[in-house]
Amino acid sequence: MTETSRRLVLAHRPSGMVDDTVIRVDTVPVPEPGAGEAVVAVEYLSIDPTIRTWMDDAPGYLPPIEIDAVIRSGAIGTVVASSSDTYAVGDTVFGMLGWQDHAVIGTEGSMAQVVPEGIDPTAALSVFGTTGMTAYFGLLDVGQPKAGDTVVVSGAAGATGSVVGQIAKAKGAGRVIGLAGTDEKCAWLIDELGFDGAVNYKTEKVAARLRELCPDGIDVYFDNVGGEILDICLSQLAMKARVVCCGAISAYNDDRSTAYGLKNYFTLITKRARMEGFLILDYLDRFPEAQGEMLGWVLEGKVKHAVHIVEGLENAPDALNLLFTGGNTGKVIVKL
């Protein structure tokens, strides 16, 4: 009997959260590698908010996932068959392997990289992966924090936000404040990660609390959420502030007509401030320098990372939804 392999494909484009109608499980034979190709048994999926944006039929920084195509996703796996000079059986690789049991790499544009031995796969997907790199380059390259700055980060208990705050402290920020959605997350930010303060945006008055915690205004705001929280932070910028636009998770499930509109953009003028977006795709060639510095912080205990593991490929859609309900602390990873 031929071994089978599952593939989670896009059956219908979602409106709002991803439910059973959006994803279909196809069962196919385990693929065989063609010339120059290798087959990977996928082991860990990186669950990132941006996956939700790829499901919409809207222009973005990558093409939308096509209907009936496997859900695009970063993942780690082990090479189980190879006709490639680049990948040997037994290699651990990272790449856009997708939500499936087996992926073919070595095809044009597949961009899978061998993960060095000694790096835990969950660390490779989080602090040393695109999540950690997003935190690193977004904060340092776009946000350009200076010693003593007040840095605010939203989605602070998430995979990227939690690392942003710790890098800010490691780089000498005067005050690092995180926004998160439960008291437990807020306590974790302060007690475990060394944040100077935290705001529970679901139960506290965000504007008033931020004014208390950031009496001199916000020098760097690292935005993972967009919407009303971004608007509040815009109104509290310090002179020459930088707003790093990393994500807008609050808006990914909205259609445009109901999306929250920013009203406080005028503060960019009065405070001579800058709001700038970036994508980690533009920094791939600079990953080594960042990974080296990150490794140092991890070894010194300055950057800790949390992982939220969900078991089973079939639960990947629920794992994605966790990001939007705030059900996770740290990086969400699906273990196959």
Next chain:
Amino acid sequence: MTETSRRLVLAHRPSGMVDDTVIRVDTVPVPEPGAGEAVVAVEYLSIDPTIRTWMDDAPGYLPPIEIDAVIRSGAIGTVVASSSDTYAVGDTVFGMLGWQDHAVIGTEGSMAQVVPEGIDPTAALSVFGTTGMTAYFGLLDVGQPKAGDTVVVSGAAGATGSVVGQIAKAKGAGRVIGLAGTDEKCAWLIDELGFDGAVNYKTEKVAARLRELCPDGIDVYFDNVGGEILDICLSQLAMKARVVCCGAISAYNDDRSTAYGLKNYFTLITKRARMEGFLILDYLDRFPEAQGEMLGWVLEGKVKHAVHIVEGLENAPDALNLLFTGGNTGKVIVKL
């Protein structure tokens, strides 16, 4: 009989446009200069949208105008009495002289400067004044246009916008498109000022027209208006675009609850774009370099400027309202 002098003071804070209830005319004796002071007969008022923002009791880059205080305004006049070593009778001076027949300068923080001979007062208030300097530093320092770029400017028939477009052409922009509110203004931008295209935002479909005129997207958007037009331009940014936030005239008469909210800020991420505000106050020490380059362009005919003169101090409030109804082409100046 003592000579009298009129002062237009803030009687009540406006909601919306400035009307008769907002401004009161006080008649006072012509002031005498104290030690170190001089008295200026005010001759030309610079009418700028920002004056409207100073009338609100809201935090800004300068304190609100106080109730019963003279309306703050840039202006040019001639020194008529002096006990100052800096200012001689007969000097032409520029400063924040206010909406009044006579102003006292040489007091702390009054910052009046002598205008060199040979500069026409209306040019000193427009192309060589804060208006022209706003265009120069906003476009070049914040917007950083590159040769071949597509540059879009709103409020393009206004004092600043009209100069922005011409500087962009002088610096080698590939395509300069202006937004204005009448067909006559649009024709003026193209026929007289050398813009490559213009959109009448009151009668045309702005998003569709901009897509036609800027098929490769917008590299630099110089925003004088804020609101919905800013939001449309955000949705049409090119990769690595720069949005220069200069003003938001569409919002100055609104209260916050009715203000238009920006929904397309997510494009800053997908296009790795930057949105940045500035104030010309930060560039005062660099005016000479800019004025020198501007003089060259004016002499070469590359930068033309239009002036919309309103006669009579008592008409200053109506002159200010022209900016919001779009009743002007070029710089609005009140001649006393």
